[in-house]
Amino acid sequence: MNFEKLKIGIIGLGYVGLPLAVEFGKKFPVIGFDINKIRIEQLKNGIDLTLEVDAEDLISAKKLSFSNNSDDLGACNFFIVTVPTPIDEHKHPDLKPLIKASRLIGSLIKKDDIVVYESTVYPGATEEECVPVIEKHSNLKFNKDFFVGYSPERINPGDKSHRLQNIIKLVSGSNEKTAKIIDSVYSEIIAAGTFVTSSIKVAEAAKVIENTQRDLNIALINELSKIFNLMDIDTNSVLEAAATKWNFLNFKPGLVGGHCIGVDPYYLSYKAQSLGYHPEVIMSGRKMNDGMGSHVVSNLIKAMSKKYINLSLARVLIMGFTFKENCPDIRNTRVTDIYSELSNANIDVDVYDPWMKDEDIEDLSHIKFVNQPSPETYDAVVIAVAHDDFKKMGATDILKLCKSKKVIYDLKYVLNIHDSDLRL
Secondary structure, eight states, rough: OOOOGGOOOHHHHSSTTTHHHHHHHHSSSSEEEEEHHHHHHHHHTTTTTTTTHHHHHHHHHTTEESSSSSGGGGSSEEEEOOOOOOOOTTSSSSSHHHHHHHHHHHOOOOOOOOEEEEEETTTTTIIIHHHHHHHHHHHOOBBBEHHHHHHOOOOOOOOOOSOOGOOOOOEEEEEEEHHHHHHHHHTTTOOOOEEEOOOOOHHHHHHHHHHHHHHHHHHHHHHHHHHHHHTTTHHHHHHHHHSSSSSSSOOOOSOOOOOTTTTTTHHHHHHHHHOOOOOHHHHHHHHHTHHHHHHHHHHHHHHHHTTOGGGOOOOEEOOSSSSSSOOOOOOOTTTTHHHHHHHHHHEEEEEETTTHHHHHHHHTSSSBSSOOOTOOEEEEEEEOOOOOHHHHHHHHHHHTTEEEEEEEEEOOOOOOGOOOOOOO
């Protein structure tokens, strides 16, 4: 690959694609493509609503241009796919965005071009699902006319410490030469260095188990929190004590959502089941974590009943809706489970989240969001996300939102233990 002739096309400009486009755009000609016209116009005006990239970063990428016209990708010879890979209502992999991107590339790709996938998939998906689509729509032969690689994204939305440049990048290629070329391209922007895997499948598997491992660890702590709750023991106090041992893994209990941890185990399980193996440990962890919303509401209703709060007239405030703290990302947020469970119990629920984007609030019209919760209004408050905004409010301001008889359920240990009635 002659770097002087390198022109990169990045398909998908979300939390993963945009930071990648910005860093490459400081060194190489880059076309950042997204089907969302509004998103493209915002980026052209220096606005990134994901908050992953600021205006200065966009300006510094002198060789980066944005487009929602796929024809503009025609001059590119190195394509990077960063589209979402969610799950469907049956918790099966939804590869439609990935297939659509592959179809687009198939209509544009030329001889000797390279395509790199970053979207999280199950092992084998790149070569078994994506490559045939490119071949079909390009009339080119894989590993003869065009070449493919996989370099999984490792971006953590909202994390200002672990950025694209300082996270080791896994890279792989459909043959040894392609892997070397892809490695040399990414090495231009990754200060932390790269790690070349032996195959595309190895890179796919490495990515999917990173989040599966976290999911299982959190599931264990969630189960322990349920046990300690029955014993009237504060889980956080137990974890603080256990963490004094050097090799204790200090995970916290809570809701498990987001674009990776709550999704990737289903990708791996789907592939395993297609091969005739039922992954008991992985699915047990998923069942535990998916059931935490119901567990929270059950405990909340019991606590409200003990204080003789009339549930039919009760009003509950959920503080936080995004899938993690200090981030506007709502993908696969499990706070929806708490809202749904409370609504199904005919309890009036408000949601307050200062990090939410206006467009997301508009899309979620079935959920009642408030711009600012009113004082002395709520019979119960559930602190579901540990935004810094809520930490700054502290117990004093949060208690002002409540009636004299109330329940505070602090899922994220934002408050002092004595300021909350319930904790995980």
